[in-house]
Each structure stands twice: as structure tokens, then as C-alpha cells.
Amino acid sequence: MVVSGSAWGQAAVDLPFAPSERALTKGFPQKGPMILQRTRPPLLETPFEVFDRGVFTHNDSFYVRWHWAVIPTEIDVGTFRLSVRGHVDKELSLTLKEIVDGLPRVELAAVNQCSGNSRGFTEPRVPGAQWANGAMGNAKWMGVRLKDVLDRAGVKAGATAVRFAGLDDPVVPEAPKFMKSLALDHASDGEVMIAYAMNGEQLPLLNGFPLRLVVPGWYSTYWVKMLARIEVLAAPDENFWTRNAYLIPDTPGADMKPGQTGLTMVPITRMVPRSFVTNLKDGATLKAGTKTLVRGIAFGGDTGVKSVELSVDGGKSWLPTVLGRDEGKYSFRQWQAEVTPSAGDVALMVRCTNDGGLVQPMANNWNPSGFMHNGIETVHLKAA
Amino acid sequence: MQINGAALGFAVAAIAGLTLAFIGHPAVQLPPPPAPAAVASSGATAFVLKSVSVDLPTSTEVFPGGATAETINANCLSCHSAGMVLTQPNLPKAAWHGIVDKMIHAYKAPVDDGEMTAIVDYLATTKGSK
Incomplete structure (x- = not known):
């Protein structure tokens, strides 16, 4: 199927900033009408009227954001494995059945919001996906505690951080694979989850099927989709996405003046009201x-x-x-x-x-x- | 518009300590005690995941402009479709230079210097600002 901006020839929506026109697309799997920000890799915004329907955002309306275009379109639940490696006593290669049936199940309602939600309203304008307010959603996540998985592997003394990677890859092999890290204390807090369901159903593929990290209260950049690899690190994570991307000025509200220099840039973390x-x-x-x-x-x-x-x-x-x-x-x-x-x-x-x-x-x-x-x-x- | 207690029924009710009586939307109820942040599900029924196979749509959209868009079409569309670029705000040429530089050096787009110039020129012309 081909989806390409206004050439898609179906309903369009106007966002309140220029350029305002976006296609309203029904062309993506497991998704209803979504505001098309980019076809490949997909950036799909939730139409705002969805948020009037209740506190939980339906899976077929939940926004979508991918960094790299190589996204598996077939996931076999029998052969998928989640690996846990690095600074651990015992490396793991967990089947989905071991995760779903073998570890305590937890549920948590949490908002997932893109760091750049509402970017289109920023003045002076800045580059990036020109989202209105629909790069957010709320779901009842069901899964297992990351802590329980780490405990099963046994984190060695000296570990400082845990890094997460999904099945998605860049088109250019030399490009930095999308990965994010959390401090070990945060990863082990019992709230950070590995979710296998949202709103009572398995995740739509574009929202990270079969497993997605859930980092309650933190921006979505940490909620790694199609989670397949967990690495326990004994040194700071130097990868591009942790060290060089998703940085904000270390000021109240991440606020600064255009052109202002001399600020310390730090990773974005917790969401604000x-x-x-x-x-x-x-x-x-x-x-x-x-x-x-x-x-x-x-x-x-x-x-x-x-x-x-x-x-x-x-x-x-x-x-x-x-x-x-x-x-x-x-x-x-x-x-x-x-x-x-x-x-x-x-x-x-x-x-x-x-x-x-x-x-x-x-x-x-x-x-x-x-x-x-x-x-x-x-x-x-x-x-x- | 005036704001006063009469204009906003709930303000009077709140001051008087009365039950707020204007709830009409079935999805909203008065708050029960807060739920704990994470709840362990006890006696949960089995949850079965099913394999998934989908098709992701592709885009045939190209950067408009014929010959002037030749370089950007040849170099940029292999990693991403054109849509998000074409919906960017108008930006100064220096900003476009910075973006293309990030694509090449951080994201390893295989683009040589001459091609970079052509891409930046195209963007500054098509989506440029002062």
C-alpha cells in the first residue's frame, strides 16, 4: 500500500501552524484514522478528538513514532527472544512464554508522551516532527517488572546502568542503532515495566509488539519498542541516543532564549504537568x-x-x-x-x-x- | 465574560461544601480513593500472545521541483519519506545546513560535499526563511 501525503487522496486535517495540512490516513496496520506526519519511518499523530473519549487512548488511535526505517513486519511469538546480557551473573534468552507465564504480572496506567509533543507550537519555530498535541496517549499497561527480569539474571556488583534496544535498525548500517539507558537504581525501582499488553490487548506492532519498556512518568524516548535486548552496563552509556540526543538545557522547564549559549545540556527525563x-x-x-x-x-x-x-x-x-x-x-x-x-x-x-x-x-x-x-x-x- | 460564583456553579458549591451536582458525562465520576501506582494482578487469567504479520505502507511522494530536487530525491528518500521534511517550518539556511550535517555525520547518510551543498540549497530555497 502506498501512503504519501495529500496524494493519498483521503481526508485531510489542518493543524494550527504552518504548513498546516496533513493527511488523515487509514493506511497503517492495526490503526484507525491517524494524522500522517511521516510515512517511513512512521510518525502518526492521534487526532485530538480521541482524547475526549475517556482517559485511556485506544490502541488503534495511539500515536506512533519510529526513528529508523528497518522495522520488522513479522514477529513470530514462538521464536522471539528477549536477551539479558552484560554485567550479570547469568545471561538470559527469554521466550515470550517464560515472560508472560513465568514472572509476576503487573498492571499500571501511564501516559506515554513524545519529548517533542506539541513542537509545532514552539515559537520561534524549531525543526523536528511538527506535532500538534497528539503525540501522547494513556494506556493500562500489563507486563512484568524489569526488576524481576534483572533479578533473574543477577546484576553484578559495579553495574551502573541498563541499556535497552529493540528490533528496529537504521537503513545505513553505520548509523547509530536506537538505544536508551536508565540508571540501574531507576531500572530496578519496581515500577519500570516490560509490557506485553496495553488496554487488555497485545501491543499493535507499531507500538512495539511484542514487548515495550514502560518508564512511568518519563518521556517516551525511554519506552523502547520491540524490546529485544537488555544490557547491564558497568560504565556510563556512551551511545549516541543516550549521550548526544534528546538533550535539554539544564534550566527550569527546559527553557532558554534562542541563541543563548553557555548552557549545560542534559538528557530529558521526567514529564511535567x-x-x-x-x-x-x-x-x-x-x-x-x-x-x-x-x-x-x-x-x-x-x-x-x-x-x-x-x-x-x-x-x-x-x-x-x-x-x-x-x-x-x-x-x-x-x-x-x-x-x-x-x-x-x-x-x-x-x-x-x-x-x-x-x-x-x-x-x-x-x-x-x-x-x-x-x-x-x-x-x-x-x-x- | 464575567467570572463569578453565579457564572460557575461549581464555585458556589465548593464554597458551600455541597455535593457537586453537575456531573453529566458518564465517563467522569467523583474520585474514588487513589489507586496504587503499580498493581500486581493476582489470579490473573492466561494471556496469550499471537504472532503478527503486517504490511507497512510506502510513500511515492518525491520532493517537488524537478531538476532542482534531483539530488535530494536521490540521496534522502532511501532512509525516510519526504513528508516530514515538507511539513517543516521555513528555517534559515544555517538551520538547514545544520540538519543536513546531522544527517551526514550523526546519522551516517552517505552524501558527499557537493551533494550536501545541493541539498542545503534546495531546502533553503523551498523551505527557507530569513
Whole structure:
């Protein structure tokens, strides 16, 4: 099947920045309509209206992001192996059956968000996938603790980090294979998972079938897909993707001035709070003087949602919303409130405060990669 | 638009300590006690994974511009389709130079110096800004 931008000849969507047009494609396996950012390797964005359907993002709508184009299209569950090697007592080559049936099963709701989600809104503009807000999703992940796998291999004294690699490869063999590392303490914290299911089903191939690392509260770059190799390291990971890519300025909110120099660049890690209105689209008209339900989703980043508030006066005053069911601190949380707009223009702002007390900033950050975007969102409405 | 307690029913309710009564969306309920972050599933039923075989779509899209796009089409499409490049914002030529340089030196795209110049020129012309 051939999918190529507007030539695909089906529905198009307009994103709120230039160039705005994207195809809405149904051409990818195990996926419904997705916003096409790139065909190969696939970059598929979740259409934003999906987030109004509840806190869990359906697997067939979950966004997709691959670095390299050599992606296996056939996975045999009988022959697949997960290897554990490096600074361990006993190297392992685990079958899927050994993982699914042989280790304690855990479940966890967690948001998976691309480091560059919302990059298209960055001003001044920066290169990279020009995502709107749909490079994120929330799923109930089911799998095993990474700790249990590491314990089975036996981590030797002196180990410092654990590196993860999937089955995907670059087209050019000399190019750096996509790999990411976590500090050993983090990898062994009992929360980092190896997931074999999301939302009760096996993972779509494009979301990492058969196994994907789940790093709750951390950006998706660490959530290695098609996870096939775990290496326990006794020295810092010098590979390109850990050392040279996915870097942010070591400043509050990863914020800096364009052209600013002398900053220390460090790997991106923990997510920060965000919140969105999901039931009203920018430009919608409300009935003045009539109660209108406003609802949306929020997440705290690396901890839970403490509160979500609304403002209709440009952020001078904030009013509470009611939070929906708590699916765990790493999950999306729904919120809702009722507003009765007066006639005229309405700028509806929404902000999340997380359980650590971190509040979304009024202004968006800027860094050269467009990472960690989390400024307060505003929906512009009319009441008549 | 005015904001006051009357305009926002929940504000009055919250101050009065009353049960909030405007929940109308079935997917949203009042919060139960927080769930623990990771839950071990006890007595879980067997989970069976099934082998998967899919086809990934390909793209026939090329960089527009005929002869001026010849070098970029010959060098860049083997690793990635054109779509994401064509949806980039307009960027200064120095930025395009930096991107192509990253493709060659970090991502090992086999592109020689003359080809690099042609690719950067194409991008700066097609997707350029001051």
C-alpha cells in the first residue's frame, strides 16, 4: 500500500501552524484514522478528538513514532527472544512464554508522551516532527517488572546502568542503532515495566509488539519498542541516543532564549504537568448565558494530578474543576466543570498543578528541540 | 465574560461544601480513593500472545521541483519519506545546513560535499526563511 501525503487522496486535517495540512490516513496496520506526519519511518499523530473519549487512548488511535526505517513486519511469538546480557551473573534468552507465564504480572496506567509533543507550537519555530498535541496517549499497561527480569539474571556488583534496544535498525548500517539507558537504581525501582499488553490487548506492532519498556512518568524516548535486548552496563552509556540526543538545557522547564549559549545540556527525563480541554474546539460558539459543560484531560507528569483549574480572565483568577476517577498517578485524569459564558469572545484557559506542587507555566518554554512543551492551553470561543 | 460564583456553579458549591451536582458525562465520576501506582494482578487469567504479520505502507511522494530536487530525491528518500521534511517550518539556511550535517555525520547518510551543498540549497530555497 502506498501512503504519501495529500496524494493519498483521503481526508485531510489542518493543524494550527504552518504548513498546516496533513493527511488523515487509514493506511497503517492495526490503526484507525491517524494524522500522517511521516510515512517511513512512521510518525502518526492521534487526532485530538480521541482524547475526549475517556482517559485511556485506544490502541488503534495511539500515536506512533519510529526513528529508523528497518522495522520488522513479522514477529513470530514462538521464536522471539528477549536477551539479558552484560554485567550479570547469568545471561538470559527469554521466550515470550517464560515472560508472560513465568514472572509476576503487573498492571499500571501511564501516559506515554513524545519529548517533542506539541513542537509545532514552539515559537520561534524549531525543526523536528511538527506535532500538534497528539503525540501522547494513556494506556493500562500489563507486563512484568524489569526488576524481576534483572533479578533473574543477577546484576553484578559495579553495574551502573541498563541499556535497552529493540528490533528496529537504521537503513545505513553505520548509523547509530536506537538505544536508551536508565540508571540501574531507576531500572530496578519496581515500577519500570516490560509490557506485553496495553488496554487488555497485545501491543499493535507499531507500538512495539511484542514487548515495550514502560518508564512511568518519563518521556517516551525511554519506552523502547520491540524490546529485544537488555544490557547491564558497568560504565556510563556512551551511545549516541543516550549521550548526544534528546538533550535539554539544564534550566527550569527546559527553557532558554534562542541563541543563548553557555548552557549545560542534559538528557530529558521526567514529564511535567499538562491539561487540555477536549470537548470544545477552538473557534466553537457557545450559547451566552447558558450553562455549558467543559471537560478535558490532565496529567501530572511524574506524579499525580492535584488540581485542574479554569480561567476566563486571562489567568487573573482561577476556578476549580472536578476531577474524574483516579486511575493512578501516571495516568490521564479527566476533569470537568460548568461555565456560563457572557456574550462575546471567551478565552478559556486550563492549568494543572501536580502532586509535587508544579504548576503549568503561562508561557511556553523554548529550546532548540522543542522538548517539554507544557504551557497553559487556551481555547478561543465565542458566546452568542 | 464575567467570572463569578453565579457564572460557575461549581464555585458556589465548593464554597458551600455541597455535593457537586453537575456531573453529566458518564465517563467522569467523583474520585474514588487513589489507586496504587503499580498493581500486581493476582489470579490473573492466561494471556496469550499471537504472532503478527503486517504490511507497512510506502510513500511515492518525491520532493517537488524537478531538476532542482534531483539530488535530494536521490540521496534522502532511501532512509525516510519526504513528508516530514515538507511539513517543516521555513528555517534559515544555517538551520538547514545544520540538519543536513546531522544527517551526514550523526546519522551516517552517505552524501558527499557537493551533494550536501545541493541539498542545503534546495531546502533553503523551498523551505527557507530569513
